[in-house]
Structures are given as C-alpha cells and as structure tokens.
Amino acid sequence: MPSLPQAWQSWITENLARGCAPAEMAQVMVRDGKFEATLARAAIEEARRTGFAHLAPAPAPQPLPEIDTSANILRVPDREVEILISLRTPRVVLLGGLLSDEECNDLIAYGQTRLERSPVVSDADGKTQVHAHRTSRGAMMQRGETELVRRIEARLAAVTRWPVENGEGLQMLQYEKGNEYRPHYDWFDASLPGPRKHLERGGQRVGTIVMYLSDVEAGGGTSFPNIGLTVQPKKGSAVFFANTDAYRVPDQKTLHAGEPVERGVKYIATKWLRERAYV
Numbered sequence: 001m002p003s004l005p006q007a008w009q010s011w012i013t014e015n016l017a018r019g020c021a022p023a024e025m026a027q028v029m030v031r032d033g034k035f036e037a038t039l040a041r042a043a044i045e046e047a048r049r050t051g052f053a054h055l056a057p058a059p060a061p062q063p064l065p066e067i068d069t070s071a072n073i074l075r076v077p078d079r080e081v082e083i084l085i086s087l088r089t090p091r092v093v094l095l096g097g098l099l100s101d102e103e104c105n106d107l108i109a110y111g112q113t114r115l116e117r118s119p120v121v122s123d124a125d126g127k128t129q130v131h132a133h134r135t136s137r138g139a140m141m142q143r144g145e146t147e148l149v150r151r152i153e154a155r156l157a158a159v160t161r162w163p164v165e166n167g168e169g170l171q172m173l174q175y176e177k178g179n180e181y182r183p184h185y186d187w188f189d190a191s192l193p194g195p196r197k198h199l200e201r202g203g204q205r206v207g208t209i210v211m212y213l214s215d216v217e218a219g220g221g222t223s224f225p226n227i228g229l230t231v232q233p234k235k236g237s238a239v240f241f242a243n244t245d246a247y248r249v250p251d252q253k254t255l256h257a258g259e260p261v262e263r264g265v266k267y268i269a270t271k272w273l274r275e276r277a278y279v
C-alpha cells in the first residue's frame with residue numbers, strides 16, 4: 001500500500017482484522033478519505049493478500065443491472081427502445097421512447113388521485129420523513145399493482161436484464177413550479193444507522209431508472225453535478241444509472257438532483273433496483 005498515508009494503511013489492517021466487510025471499508029475510504037474507489041479497493045485487496053489472506057476469500061465482482069448499448073436500438077419483447085447516450089463510468093444510459101405517450105398519460109392519471117408529499121430516509125432511524133430537500137408530491141405503487149405497472153416493470157426488467165423481483169415499487173412523482181429534489185444519492189450509506197436498516201430488505205440500490213412522463217417548459221432537468229451532466233425531461237424517455245460498481249461500492253459520481261421546475265409541471269416515474277429480491 002505504498003501510495004496510501006500511514007494512517008489509512010493502519011486503518012485498513014485494523015478493520016480487516018476486526019472482520020469488517022471490504023465493500024463497506026471502501027465506501028468509508030471514498031467518503032471520508034476522498035480516495036478513488038478503484039484505489040481504495042486495490043489497497044484493501046493488497047492488505048488482504050499480504051496479511052489477511054486467511055480471513056476471507058477475495059470478493060468476486062457481482063452482476064449489475066446492465067443495458068446493451070451496442071446498437072442505437074434495443075429490442076425488448078414489447079418495444080424498440082432508442083439508445084441515445086451511453087457513459088461507462090459512472091454507468092449512465094439515456095433511453096428514448098421507453099414509454100408510449102399513452103402509457104405516460106395513463107400512469108399520471110392513475111397516480112394523480114393519491115399524491116402525497118415525497119419523503120426522504122432519515123439518517124438517524126431510517127424512518128421516512130418530509131424534508132425541504134425534496135418538495136415533489138408522489139404516489140407509491142406496489143409492484144405489479146395494475147396491468148400497466150406490470151407491463152412497465154416487465155419492460156424495465158428486459159431493458160436492464162434485472163429481475164422484476166429486485167425492484168422496489170414504482171413511484172409516480174409530480175413537480176410543480178419551484179419543486180425540486182436537491183443533490184442526493186440513491187444508494188444507502190451503510191455507515192449511517194437509518195440507511196443501514198434499509199439494506200436488510202433486498203440489499204443495496206444498485207440501479208435507478210428515472211422515466212419522464214411529461215415534457216417540462218423550463219427547468220426540471222435531472223442533473224449529475226459530479227460529472228457535469230443534465231438530462232432534460234422528454235416525455236417517454238428515461239435515464240438509467242448504476243449506483244454502485246460490481247463490488248457494490250457506492251459510486252460518488254452518481255450524485256444527482258431534480259432541478260427546480262421553472263415553468264410547467266414535471267411528471268416522472270422512478271424505479272429503484274435492489275441487489276437481491278425485494279420482498
């Protein structure tokens with residue numbers, strides 16, 4: 001571990017000796033030490049190889065939701081979806097025509113009747129709470145709640161090659177003028193007691209799909225401040241991003257925000273994908 005300060009080298013060896021999980025250690029190093037995830041993982045790996053090989057086998061890369069971006073059209077059983085932009089690190093894919101206009105309108109009409117202020121997860125106890133950082137209103141749906149929801153979920157599973165069972169329920173969200181979701185991560189921070197509780201059911205949120213159900217006259221883009229990217233809402237399109245790498249280390253580059261809507265109303269549906277079945 002020659003390129004790592006002595007204090008961090010000691011921290012790694014002590015935590016490995018205590019039996020801490022390498023993925024969580026890498027997460028702390030990225031967050032608190034501002035190390036690149038690859039360097040953090042390599043340093044932990046080296047420490048395991050040299051001094052702690054007997055404690056646990058080296059972690060193997062795990063599957064992630066993934067979209068085939070080898071062509072400009074992705075054919076799934078019930079639709080042809082356009083591949084508009086594909087970024088490798090962080091993994092971000094912009095999809096065109098994922099939903100039809102009718103599907104967008106029907107999902108809005110269905111969710112519209114039961115909108116409530118959208119919550120965030122408390123760092124302290126994991127309960128959901130209303131917060132000034134998230135001012136949209138939304139409708140939480142059960143997985144498979146209607147034929148339309150089932151159709152969309154099956155399509156998302158085909159597009160991302162990720163089981164329907166690993167998905168949380170769809171959320172339909174409405175942002176009126178001034179509403180926003182300030183920069184945040186979708187992955188759960190295992191070092192905080194509240195988010196850690198959410199990992200018990202289905203594991204980490206390894207992927208996110210934001211589907212745009214409406215155009216927006218001004219504002220309301222989904223921005224990724226750490227990579228200088230903003231996706232403007234276009235009815236029927238969607239942005240997918242992977243929240244962790246294949247070692248389940250959360251990706252700091254996935255910081256993202258729903259920018260304030262300036263004119264018009266923004267409607268989206270979001271889908272969070274877990275590492276295991278979400279039951």
Ligand SMILES: O=C(O)CCC(=O)C(=O)O
Nearest residue numbers: 181210221222257258270
């Ligand atoms: O409103 C958006 O564009 C992004 C939504 C979002 O960040 C989320 O639901 O996690």
